[in-house]
Amino acid sequence: MKKLINSKERMPDDMIDGFVAAYPGIVARGQNPRVVCRAHPKDRDAKVTLLIGNGCGHEPIAMGFVGSGLLDANVVGDVFAAPSPDLILEGIREVTGKAGAVLLISRHEGDVINGNAAAMMAEDENLSVQPLLMYDDISSAPKGSEDERRGAAGTIFVYKILGAAAETGMRLDDLVTLGEDVRSRTRTLAAAVAPGISPLTGAPMFSLPDDEIYIGMGVHGEPGVGRRKVGPVRDLVAFMLSELLEDRPIAPNTPTVVLVNGSGGTTQMELLTVFNEVAQGLEKLNIPRVSPMIGSFSTTQEMAGFSISLLTPTPQMLDLWQAPQSTPNFPAIHKGTRA
């Protein structure tokens, strides 16, 4: 395995050093070197802060989304390991003012355990912090058990919409309600093509025969989700789209935001091909699409694959999704609609 690193131990810190050196007008290190925050924070007694802790190795998420109109801070754990509750608490302390904070938690074991523990510790210090669990991956738990699902790329909708809403001065409770509403309108399904290499062990993170694709994360007992042979991407996307729409049907003429996320080792050429198939599939159903996002934003090293996320936004959510932001890595969202 070839990885461009100095040492396993230094990976996260070397990366953060590079990040803050590259974007000094937008982001800065907090007092704790694993806290990345805005270089020019707003008045924290007036604006609710939005932060998340997560293991690194998935860049540009979440560090790359720190900046005006989006996150106030990201607490960076080790590679693929949620930061400790103690570290998340330090991040909360650094950015939380009288307006309070939303602690986003993408639903993965370590993130949930350590995030909830940190929020409890923050409450003990009289900081006003509300944790918000994010989950959207339909393959990780069946319909009816939505709150047992994992957070996947569709969590990006929650980041962006809450980030823009907080910027307009929305209050803490309203932000949490809005975030829950975005979550309930979001669904994601992923397909893996080839494993990423863990920089910790140097080994592939799963195995998959050359001619197979893996849909979802392989939870058993869910018909239709699992391995399938590589074929034309059209068939693969049609299958994934039908799974998504079966889980959460979308009525004709409902504006829908499509996010096609690459997992690190899949080219933009392939992602645009996937998007084209999604677009055609939605067109057949008379589902108009608005303001898509296409690229590799939530990655797992050089893992090849992609996910499709669908959001049916309210008009308010759509405005917030399209609102300008200034972060190192979040792309501009274009308004263009096409029925």
Added chain:
Amino acid sequence: MNQTFLLHLVSRFEQLEARLNQLDAATGDGDHGGTILKGMRAAAATPDAPVVAFRKAAGGASGSLFSLLIGALEQAENDSSTLGDALATAARKISQLGQARAGDKTMLDALLPAAAAANADPANPAAAAAEAARRGAEATKPMQAKRGRAKYVEGGGVGHLDAGAFSVAEILTQFSKEHGEQP
């Protein structure tokens, strides 16, 4: 906490790191051995506050969950008759934090029987706990994971030992040796 004990754990987990990573690779992301070792090294360097040191350095779910086990051993180190209750309390907290139960193929499948065995054998509580934990870890092999990352793996990790349960057994075995109770 007794630094010698912590240093012994460090050397034991140095030996086990590759094997634990391998076990974890079958069901998770293959870094369990490295995570525990990071935590143990920090605990051994900070014997006055091993729980927080372990939690901070290990990170991840394992950091928080295994720090509770370290806390239980710290509590019981001078009086192993309290071991069973300390382990049971740790298991309860781990169960709450991780939303897991017996049979979910997690570290609890070693820890819960260890707590019960320690209470049932007041003469040799540490050895009884270690023995029960080893059996418990072995019993995770055919289980299908309901919690933890293994839940999302094809087959739920059936046929593989749970790395967390294995680590619990190793830690308790070392604790038992330290107390002169040879299993």
